[in-house]
């Protein structure tokens with residue numbers, strides 16, 4: 001298949017990494033040859049209308065699908081021997097890769113694995129980068145940085161939930177000052193959720209993300225909570241990460257580790273129930289600003 005940058009593969013590049021152990025006066029020399037880097041590619045963004053955007057481009061669509069390919073750190077294996085991360089606007093988010101002819105994978109069972117990820121952009125500059133690590137946690141490949149400028153309104157509230165286990169279902173919940181509630185059961189105002197707000201998707205099988213966006217927030221407190229809804233048989237702990245940006249400002253980032261025992265069978269939802277992770281309270285001014293207070 002065509003891959004951006006593959007024409008440069010014939011050039012022998014030797015990257016010399018010198019790590020100086022400060023104080024000990026000891027030098028470690030690590031040589032990396034061709035093939036160690038450059039086998040992760042972002043081939044493009046695709047918006048909801050099917051339009052493809054190349055790096056450096058602009059868009060007026062906030063929902064974008066990021067597609068591309070990576071190679072398995074150990075060739076000829078039927079499972080991926082490592083982890084793939086999408087660095088989206090500065091944060092590494094673990095993502096799945098497929099070699100079964102789905103999610104944009106062109107040939108099942110070869111050495112090329114595909115990813116297909118959805119993200120909700122912020123207004124202005126957005127950056128994407130793919131990082132591949134082996135099973136020991138060493139970075140073995142990294143894509144070129146992919147940039148896109150989103151000509152979309154600044155959101156008073158932008159929230160993203162991701163987590164680090166495959167197959168699990170974690171849910172983002174937001175209540176507004178009037179106790180209106182947006183979650184998977186009512187993602188939009190039309191479905192009974194918060195007026196003027198939207199949850200883009202309920203991810204039920206691993207990693208997320210789920211995004212909550214609201215262009216014009218009311219005056220008052222918004223409560224952000226996360227529930228571990230179903231482990232779907234996964235026995236490992238799940239660490240969830242929530243990023244919050246108020247009016248396009250810097251990210252507030254919070255993490256919480258759930259054990260399988262934290263999955264709750266409770267069916268009620270409230271701002272005060274004790275079996276969810278209370279992430280933060282957003283105290284909005286109603287004029288495009290507010291403060292974020294982490295739950296204690």
Ligand SMILES: [Ca+2]
Nearest residue numbers: 099107110112
């Ligand atoms: Ca393949």
Ligand SMILES: [Ca+2]
Nearest residue numbers: 170171202203
């Ligand atoms: Ca979910």
